[in-house]
Amino acid sequence: MAKTILTVDDSASIRQMVSFTLKEAGYAVTEAVDGQDGLDKARSGKFDLIFTDQNMPRMDGLSLIKQLRALPTYKSVPILMLTTESSDAMKSQGRAAGATGWLVKPFDPAKLLEVVRKVIG
Structure with a gap:
């Protein structure tokens, strides 16, 4: 069975x-x-990995x-x-909140997959 991933971003092009x-x-x-929307979907399912942007309406990353x-x-x-935010202060806040890792947009698809394989196989 395929591993399931939730991707949360207010940009339709990034989600795609x-x-x-x-x-x-x-x-x-x-x-x-x-x-x-991400929280609602996470509550109604079970995901192996979650990607989230930081700057979004209704609830930030x-x-x-x-x-x-x-x-x-x-x-x-x-x-x-997965965000445009790249400051050390923001990364520190991310770690404190419980983020496993940080990727900066625009992302390289090969690098994205490398990170995914590292964390969930």
């Missing part, structure tokens, strides 16, 4: 690029349009990570930030 890259590599992908880490199902599920 991430989904396409992951699906081509054999992963099952669910898309969410913002942090609140750090808030989403904190909410997910509070749920028993997602205490140890890898959560990767």
Whole structure:
């Protein structure tokens, strides 16, 4: 059975690029349009990995990570930030919130897959 990945981003083009890259590599992908949508989908399913943007309407990425880490199902599920934010301060906040790793947009599809394979196989 394919590993399942939730990708949360308010940019439709980024969601499509991430989904396409992951699906081509054999992963099952669910898309969410913002942090609140991501949280709702995470609560109604079980994902092996979650990608989230930082700057989104309704709920930002750090808030989403904190909410997910509070749920028993997602205490140890890898959560990767995929964002334009690249400051050390923001990365530090991400780690404090429970992010597993950080990728900066625009992303290289090969690098994205390399990171995914590292964290979930």
